[in-house]
Each structure stands twice: as structure tokens, then as C-alpha cells.
Amino acid sequence: MSSLKATLTRELDIPFDAPGADKPCLTHVKVFGELTAGGKTPLVALHGGPGVSMDYILSLSDLSLPPFSIPVVFYDQIGNGHSTHLPEKRGDASFWTDALFLAELDNVLKYLNIQDDYALWGSSWGGMLAARHALSQPKGLKKLVLASAPSSIARWLASANALRRTLPPDVQAALDAGEESRGYGSKEYQAAMDVFFSSFGCRLKPLPEEVKESGRWVGRDDTVWMTMNGPSEFVNTGTLNEWSIIGELHAITTPTLVTNGAYDEAQDDVVRPFVDEIPGATWVKFENSAHMAHFEERERYMQVIGEFLLK
Template sequence: MSTVPITEGEIDFVVPAAGKPCKTWYKVVGDLKSRSRRPLVVLHGGPGSTHDYVAEIADVASLYSIPVILYDQLGNGRSTHLPEKNGDVEFWTVQLFIDELKNLLSFFEIQDDFALLGQSWGGMLAASFAVQQPKGLKKLVLADSPSSMPLWVEVANKLRKELPQEIQDALTKHEEAGTIHDKEYIDATLVFYSRHLCRISPMPQGLLTSFHYMDKDPTVYYTMNGPTEFHITGSLKNWSIIEDAHKIVVPTLLINGRYDEAQDEVLLPYFRAIPKVKWVQFAESSHVPHTEERERYMQVLESFLQDD
């Protein structure tokens, strides 16, 4: 791999309802000024995670000279935290994060020509942005991302029923008792994650770092999602973009893993509705094929992102 420049910094993000100055932390891998390849903006999942677990996607900068912008969304990681907004569903909205994305695009002056990759919740965010048909969005990647949270929960419950009975019982017991911070519940959750979040053992450092940040400040995750991937109690529990997905008019790549939490059922509405769409499934992966099948993932991604 060739050496590429890496730049880190912060962007002022004006959010009047926050009651204090806010900043978005970013990392640019590659040369945005060269414009030899269209820049790729990566939206991490969660909601409430960080860029760390999707950092491998920046491989395309060194391999194929595609500049990549990674960032930690507001409330997460190295960006401004607002724990005082915990539980405030009026503040933590999809539109807030769309506004943050628009602010970032404007800061880098790429709003007229860029590609967007959203992973998991990041894909929900990217799809919500794409249905607004922003003029500069040229290519879209929806990776391991649901078209509907009710569908996501339905699939997650099917996967949950395939767990050993004692694991299922532990999950149910603590959810009913409200003791989801108990070690037994956390350990049971990790069994699910080892099957459907990441099949690599031990868990890669990027995922561990993102989990660390989420544990340190779970404000966004708890408010919008809930305690786990399959126990959704937050403001996104009824989110769906199925009715609007046909408004995504740019070429779109769908990605998931064979063992993904995002099983085929949750991506299928995208495939049916988006006019220009391609779907690639990674046979040996679960929810993070960019880590689990890293080399092939970058090849697939670069092939799709080739300039028109």
C-alpha cells in the first residue's frame, strides 16, 4: 500500500437546541484537493457508535486513491457529547444527523460531488438523506442496513430463537427485570454478537474501541435505539423508509453478510424499490464484512465507486 496523507480536525456545528457550542471530529484519509477520484464519506452505525470500527474502509484511499472522510457523529467518540440530552427524543433525531452531514459536506466543499457509504444505522441515515435527492450525491452504499426497524426486530427475534436456550432465558430474564447491566445479560448478548455482529475472535480492536466509547456515554444509543441490537426501545423503533425508498435515484450498492443481523429480509425492500441497485452478499461475514472479508470488500467497493 502506498502512503497517503491523514488529517484530523474538528468542524463547528451550530445546534441551537444543544445550548452549547458543538463540534464534529473528523479524519480524512487521502488527498481531497487532488480530485482525481470522487471522495467517499463514511457514516458509522449505532446510533451512538464511532468511526473506529469502520476505519478499515479507508483502505480504498491507499489502494485506489479514493479519499475517505470518516467522522464521529455528534454525541459520540471524539465529537461533542451531550449527556444532559439523554432520553430527549425531540433532540436526537434523524434530521439532526442529516444536518451534521450537510455541514460536513459544506466544510470540505464537496457538496456538489461525493459518494456516501452508510453502515448499519449509518445506512439508515444515508438513505434518509438520499431520498431528499441532494444534487451532489453520485453513488450510495447501504451496508448491513435495515429498511425498517420493525423488520429488523422481527429478524433479530428469529436469530435470537436460534441461540442456546439458556442464553435466550438469560436475555429474557434480565429484560423483564430491567437488569440489562447485569454481567449475565451482557455475556448472553455477546453470544449473539459473536454469531451475527462479528465472527472474528477475539473481537477486532476497532469494534472494541467503538464499544468502549458507547459504554462510556450511551446517551445516543439508549435514546434512539435501546439497550441492545435486538431489544429496541428507543425513538427509532418504528422507523421505516420503505415507502420513500423509490426516491433514491442514484446508483446504489447494497451489502450484507450471510450471517448478518441485517438478514436479506431487511434489505429486500431497498432492492425492490431503488431503480439503480446492485446487491452483494459476503458469504463468510456477519454484520461487519468490511472487517471480516476486508480484501474482497475493498475490491467490490472500488468497482462500484468507479467514476461514471
């Protein structure tokens, strides 16, 4: 089931000199709408994971349609989707860092010549990345949307484990058994994770095809996911395990909107520091959504984001 409505305007691969990659790299980009048309500030959308693809956020292409007609840029981050993969860098903590992905974002902005006028929307890990970018107070950044983004991995894990305790006892037992035996790839553990995801990831049935496709990319190449996150949603063993931006957020001067869902893995305590610390930040909670309000309450979500971007 495809849920897309907008027409793809441009698809391209942008050369990226990834520090330490030791080979030419490309960032795969999709653009909906004309970047220079109508005087509208383009929106650059950052996917989460880290380790999935842009597919599950492509619903934001709705913003390129009337009444908002905002051009939207999507890209697969390095190591993900249709961008260059680097399986030889699996486990390389010095390579898979914030700095790598911040450099890639800057490269995309400059290549498309929108570095002087753009907005950022980041989902989950993409929101972590967007917030890091905003800390440097880039002059071209006009608006910032942090969608179900963790302010710290410690809060994210606490939220996930609290939600886990609300699952049926047999599902909790399957998760416990899989983690005790390190059988993360077992049929039983994966089935239990599916229950967790359908409760707190995306509650739509059936899942949109774009969401499924993003998940498939982890199965095709889990280098980024395993190196930065680890084998379990509930214990981060990767390079992000101590990640936090709490205490730094006061430096963000960009008008900011924070969103999450009532059933979100990013529960209120996970996103609250963004609202408390970023001057003037606003918060919208979607009462019928989990982690993907941009699909679960698609029409209302686009209305909220579009109005924020254009005001």
C-alpha cells in the same frame, strides 16, 4: 490488534451549530487521502449505532490506497466518539432525530467543500441516515452504498429475534431473564449479548481493536444509544422504534449498492426493500460475514466497493 494500513492525512474538528444544543458543538473528522487529488470522488463513511464511534469502520481507509486511491472521510456523529457529547439531552426525543444528523452531514460536506461531488457509505444506522439523505436527491451525491442497513426497525427487530432463537438454550434463557428483570447491565445478560454479537455482529476472533473501541464508547456515554435505541437489541424503546423508509425509496435516483452478510443481523428481509424499491440498485451478499463484512471479508469487500465507486 490494529488492522489499519492507510495513513491519516488530516484530522480536525468542524464547528456544528446543532439545533437545540444550546452550546457550541464540534464534529470530529478523519480524512484518508487528498480530497482534491486525482479527480476521484471522495467517499464519506457514516458509522452505525446510533451511539458508537467511527472506529469500527476505519477499515474502509483501505480504499484510499492503490489500486483505488479514493479519499475517504470519517466522522464521529454528534454525541459520539470524539465529537461533542450532550449527556444533558439524554431522553430528549425532540433533539435526537434524523434531522439533527442530516444537518450534521450537510455541515461536514460544506465545510470540506465536497458537497458538489461525493459518495456515501453507511453502515447499519449510518445506512439509514445515508438513505434519508439520498431521498432529497442532492446533486452532489454520485454513489450510495447501504451496508447492512435496516429498511425499517420493525424488520430489524424481527430479524434479531429470529436469530436469537437459534442461540444455545442457556444463552436464550439468560437473555429472557435479563429482560424480564430489566437487568440489562448484569454480567449474565452482557455475556449472552456477547454470544449474540460474536455470531451475528462480527465473527472475527479476536475482535479487531477498532471494533472493541467503538463498543467502549457506549459504556463511556450511552446518551444517544439509550435515547434512540434503548437498553436491548431486541426491543427498541427509543426514538427510532417506528422508523421506516419503505415506500419512499423509489425517490432515490443515485446509483446504489446494497450489501449484507450471510450471518448478518441485517438478514435479507431487512435489506431487500432497498433493492426492490431503489431503481437499478444492486445487491452483494458476503457469505462469510455477519454485520461487518468490511472487516470480516476485508479484501473482497474493498474490491467490491472500490469497483462500484469507480465504475
